[in-house]
Amino acid sequence: MSYATEERVAVLGAAGAIGSNLAQSLLQLDVTGDVRMYDPYEAGLEGAAEEIYHCGFAGADVTWTASLPEALDGASYIITSGGAPRREGMTREDLRRDNSLIAKDLGIAIKKHCPELKLLVVIFNPADITGLTSLVHSGLPPSNVTTLAALDSTRLQTALAQRFGVRQDKVTGCRTYGGHGEKMAIFKGTIKIDGKPLTDYLREGFLSPEDWQEIQEHTQGGGARIIKLRGRSSFQSPAHLSARMVKAVAEGSDFEWPCGAYITDGDYAGVMMAADTSLGKTGVRYRIPDGDAEDLAALKDSHAHLVSLRDQTIADGILPPLNEWKRHNSNL
């Protein structure tokens, strides 16, 4: 058995649907054999760990604990889905306050227990805000904190494949940027279907503006749609994609989808948002996405929404005022 790393990945929220799938995915995808599962709900956690043991993974050393310090000590990577889940009818933003508090506590605990952490992947919603809150309080460099953002792009890919009746991976270059949520910015310029640019299909009228609008709305409602169909929020795809993000950093390969990145300067500075990222041994690097006027307007709009969520979180006292961030995190 050969894993991408021998270092430890801690999975927070491991009794839950995402977390328990994550533990399995990390092992199935050969990311690491050293998985530490954490959840405050001990019975469910033990049950989830037993399931992983019963898979009989060769070369694995899976441990579980209901103590957060014990979960963080010795972790090189953390993936956390350990927030409150989104339920039917709730928007991601409804969850902001409660989950930001959890993210703040996590950041403080990381600073104490694993300040050398190589990557923190925050999944729980609104991930842009919970990721940012963890980053500010953790003291980690921005390159070492990211959020799961890829799901919007894979949902866009899915919707386009279904609309054009082609195999999913015949649709390439799907990229959504900015916030993960109803205000995501869907960029057209890089998308190709069977090698032909989406913009050509639009210009030639093969795809009407109304159809394109519908596909975008379908993408934006992708999470809510899963809840409606399955009676529960999505858990398999977030687990799979975030396990692959850690694998990319652990083995120094790239990851083809946008990830959340803290924007250090320029027009979009001071938020965490999905950008034109690449992953690798040094964590996450970003470029500000390029697009046409419409795409960039959507990104500006999405960014403004994130700023308002961030400022609300500052007003709540969960994030410090902007001018105090550097005091909490000298890497900012």
Added chain:
Amino acid sequence: MSYATEERVAVLGAAGAIGSNLAQSLLQLDVTGDVRMYDPYEAGLEGAAEEIYHCGFAGADVTWTASLPEALDGASYIITSGGAPRREGMTREDLRRDNSLIAKDLGIAIKKHCPELKLLVVIFNPADITGLTSLVHSGLPPSNVTTLAALDSTRLQTALAQRFGVRQDKVTGCRTYGGHGEKMAIFKGTIKIDGKPLTDYLREGFLSPEDWQEIQEHTQGGGARIIKLRGRSSFQSPAHLSARMVKAVAEGSDFEWPCGAYITDGDYAGVMMAADTSLGKTGVRYRIPDGDAEDLAALKDSHAHLVSLRDQTIADGILPPLNEWKRHNSNL
């Protein structure tokens, strides 16, 4: 992306916890990109399929259908968890009648829609009986029908690793034979902990007969324990292990755990049970396990239990009388 096979694996019961995890596991373990998901519960099935699409697997061609014929046409492999699930307090045997009927219908449908099937893996309980019932009605050669039996052995491995405080894969040679259920036969002779035979630990008194008895009971109650801890029956480990069984047959590699096999002759003939099996391109091959007098007595006991379940299923009219099996399946 390179998969073990380009042929289709149909997952029956794909809206359920095991089935949806199976679709993901088949792709994460690089078994096949051609996954067809089937379930009569269409909304849940679509939701489960969307989750798989949102993973964005490269080279995958995942399809879903609520029509069983459409699911079976063109399938080279089938894994089915599509029975009624076991709920708290139920034994596997409680499920026998209902699930045997489902297994019979499946066998008849296989005969009609995919008589060239390379492997059928039956997961739903009691798997020995549902697997046997599908085999008899399908007309398939016995080598092409198996059941998930490995879970008992991995549970035994887990329990021993926990008792001895060693990493799980330091415990080797765990084998349970006969029925998958409370009457499984746990064989001692092949088990080693950190290279030293379990029988040595027993002889030297390092493991008392009472402790060994407790470990066996813990193993036998492994499924019920998951239900108690998680509030649901196990689904990750059965999905993982059965995906690996298909991978072994598809790529012609072996699978290290016991599988269910139809016993063609000798003392144990006429049932499907966990035996000393190997997998490979030609399906499942078996040898009757060898052990000490105690182990063999347990196997005999387990076999007798399976015979009584089988005969009850014959009495119910779901399996034909023994002397008519050849008429339903010329390969028997």
